[in-house]
Amino acid sequence: MRHIILDTDPGVDDALAILLALSSEELQVEALTTVVGNVSQEKANRNARRILEFLGVEDVPVAPGAERPLIEEPRPAEDIHGPEGLGQAKLPEPRLKPDERSAVELIVEKAEELGGELTLIAVGPLTNIALAYMAEPRLPEMVGELIIMGGAYGVTSHGFGNASPVAEFNIWHDPEAASIVFKAGFKLKAVGLDVTTDPRNRMSPSLFREIEALETPRGRLISDLCRDLVQRFNGLSLHDPLAVAAAIDPSLIEFKAFHVDVELRGEYTRGMTVTDRRPGSRAPVNVEVAVDVDSERFLKLFMERVVYGG
Numbered sequence: 407m408r409h410i411i412l413d414t415d416p417g418v419d420d421a422l423a424i425l426l427a428l429s430s431e432e433l434q435v436e437a438l439t440t441v442v443g444n445v446s447q448e449k450a451n452r453n454a455r456r457i458l459e460f461l462g463v464e465d466v467p468v469a470p471g472a473e474r475p476l477i478e479e480p481r482p483a484e485d486i487h488g489p490e491g492l493g494q495a496k497l498p499e500p501r502l503k504p505d506e507r508s509a510v511e512l513i514v515e516k517a518e519e520l521g522g523e524l525t526l527i528a529v530g531p532l533t534n535i536a537l538a539y540m541a542e543p544r545l546p547e548m549v550g551e552l553i554i555m556g557g558a559y560g561v562t563s564h565g566f567g568n569a570s571p572v573a574e575f576n577i578w579h580d581p582e583a584a585s586i587v588f589k590a591g592f593k594l595k596a597v598g599l600d601v602t603t604d605p606r607n608r609m610s611p612s613l614f615r616e617i618e619a620l621e622t623p624r625g626r627l628i629s630d631l632c633r634d635l636v637q638r639f640n641g642l643s644l645h646d647p648l649a650v651a652a653a654i655d656p657s658l659i660e661f662k663a664f665h666v667d668v669e670l671r672g673e674y675t676r677g678m679t680v681t682d683r684r685p686g687s688r689a690p691v692n693v694e695v696a697v698d699v700d701s702e703r704f705l706k707l708f709m710e711r712v713v714y715g716g
């Protein structure tokens with residue numbers, strides 16, 4: 407069993423990732439930490455608590471994190487995720503309260519307690535992780551692994567941007583934080599758009615119809631979360647659940663090591679994950695990049711755990 411902290415900005419696919427993490431016996435969810443990204447930190451934190459309450463989980467702390475990126479103003483994606491961040495889903499105001507510790511405090515505390523047993527999974531902008539590293543520079547050596555959903559690495563034909571032609575949203579929202587994290591020396595695995603937007607790994611319209619036909623609380627919640635996006639984008643990319651799946655069953659995803667830098671200054675390329683794909687390059691590798699997924703097994707896992715409840 408792996409101890410994890412899920413750092414998240416729910417967010418439709420973040421909500422699915424939370425459902426997956428909490429429906430998987432392989433993972434012990436120590437905490438959720440929330441970050442500004444798809445929506446404000448306040449909404450992200452509230453949404454995370456709403457999902458926990460939906461699941462009847464009361465003992466997982468939800469710690470509030472960064473309210474803005476390191477240097478830029480927030481650029482929420484409410485046009486994608488809906489004004490509240492959960493599509494059309496209407497979950498009640500949660501009774502659970504945010505944890506009294508900040509995201510940074512909780513990440514550092516759990517790293518001290520669990521050391522290499524702790525896996526950090528970050529499926530939002532990397533602001534909280536960068537701040538935690540600045541607060542505790544030994545963090546990369548203390549924790550076992552950092553798995554992120556973020557970046558577009560040009561390692562498959564799907565590896566181009568979504569927030570810009572070349573930049574993926576989580577990196578684009580706080581490129582300075584991403585740059586700090588990529589240079590910090592974490593054992594870093596990145597699940598990027600290269601694999602998450604591959605049609606074989608997405609929720610197809612027909613899979614959505616199967617979910618929509620279910621008359622269960624989960625079926626209704628997931629349908630309301632995803633309906634608008636499935637219609638608008640002819641299916642839904644399961645970005646954040648795929649990063650959680652990498653922690654549940656590492657054999658689902660093939661990774662390849664690269665040297666990656668985050669572009670901070672380009673007029674058109676800010677937030678791009680510049681990947682050294684040159685054969686024989688001597689640049690030191692710093693990221694294991696997801697290059698392929700066992701799609702059939704991933705979608706089976708998704709349906710069993712997220713939709714049917716494990």
Ligand code: BDR
Binds near residue numbers: 417
């Ligand atoms: C990432 O950006 C967000 O909108 C999603 O939640 C996901 O983490 C995909 O680019």
Ligand code: CA
Binds near residue numbers: 414646
């Ligand atoms: Ca996210």
